[in-house]
Amino acid sequence: MILITGATGNVGRHLVTALLDAGEKVRALTRDPATASLPEGAEVARTDEMPMDDVEAVFFNPAASWNGPGELLEKAAAHGVRRVVMLSSLACTYEEGPANPIGTHHLKMEREVEASGLEWTFLRPGLFATNSLVWADQIRNGGAVQGAYAEAQFSPTHERDIADAAAQAFLTDDHVGAKPLLTGPESLTHAEMVATVGEAIGRPARFEEIAPEVARERMVGGHMTPQIADSILRMQAAAVGVPALIAPDVERVIGHPARTFAQWAADHAADFS
Template structure:
């Protein structure tokens, strides 16, 4: 039995699909089991109950333990006889320190898990391609995205590729003790990403840069905590004119190249219509 937390989220839903395709027995945890719409044969349970009985492995979405730590989950995992845990972490965890709120959080979670005695793998994606969904509202109203640092580079990764790596780590111990950094196959600026979305939609879209102060106000006004907004803007500023490093880990682990951003945009085109 493999337990998947955050099973209806961007990554977790794909993890469930990967495990089902591999013939694994899956228990999917979600806040609202009644609306989960998961594949037939998947056991669905409530996240708050953390039912880990009979489980051999757990996929941990950090949102489940954000602000509380993984202590309760790890305690229950130990009692239930869980052997290994695969953490959805972040590439930022590799460089914790002052001003890196995102990296610090993930690093602390990784450290807590490593101290538990469980066999662990930390999956460390960089920028999610799904971050582009933040532009959907603007593109629903017009053909311009307003945002900071138009020439900042990232290598956005399709959430299905993150899930494919996580599933392989859940299904075997071949990646035990590893923390693979995952990226997409291309370094793209924010402006280039918007152009690609436009090509997929058949619309001439463009990215119009705004001052970071205005971007910060929009982010915090939309519910992003101020310290996270500051961390993101600092990272974006440092990425201007600097192509992102492409990791080989997705292809090494899955045996195939990662999906392109154009593929991601095609898969999610309805969100921008």
């Protein structure tokens, strides 16, 4: 049995399907089983109950436990769980310190997992392509997408590539102790990404650059603290005119080239229409 935290999320939902398709038994955690509409075949349980009976391996998604994996690891160790696959972040590879709160936080969680003595794999994706869904209202309403740094470059990662890589980390022993960097296959500017969404929906869409201070005001709120907003804006500023990292790890782990942003936009056209 593989236990998936954050099972209704961008990555979790595809991972549940991939593992079921591979013939694995899956327990999918959600705060609200009644509305989760997880695939038939998955056993659904509540996040706060986290039942560990029969579990051999767990997927740790920080989105479902931002305070870290402490409780999960404690329960896992007590039930003889063998392996943890963690959804970490490429930001772990950037300079550590107050200027990089996202990387620092994920590194701290990785260290907790390492210290548990369980087998581990740390998936380190870069920018999720799904972050672009925040543009949906502006694109749907026919307006330009406003944001900072039109020429900042990224290699957005399709959530299905992350889920497929996670599945491989459970289905084989090849990725124990590995920290694959999961990026998309091409470096694109913000402006090119918005134009790509426009092509997918058959309606032109464009990016309109606004001042970073204005973008910051709009970003802050909820989980987006001023510190995280500042660090994202710093990353974007540093990415202007600089081709994004394109790592070979997705293809190496999942056995086919990483999905393009055009593929992602086509898969999500309905979200923007």
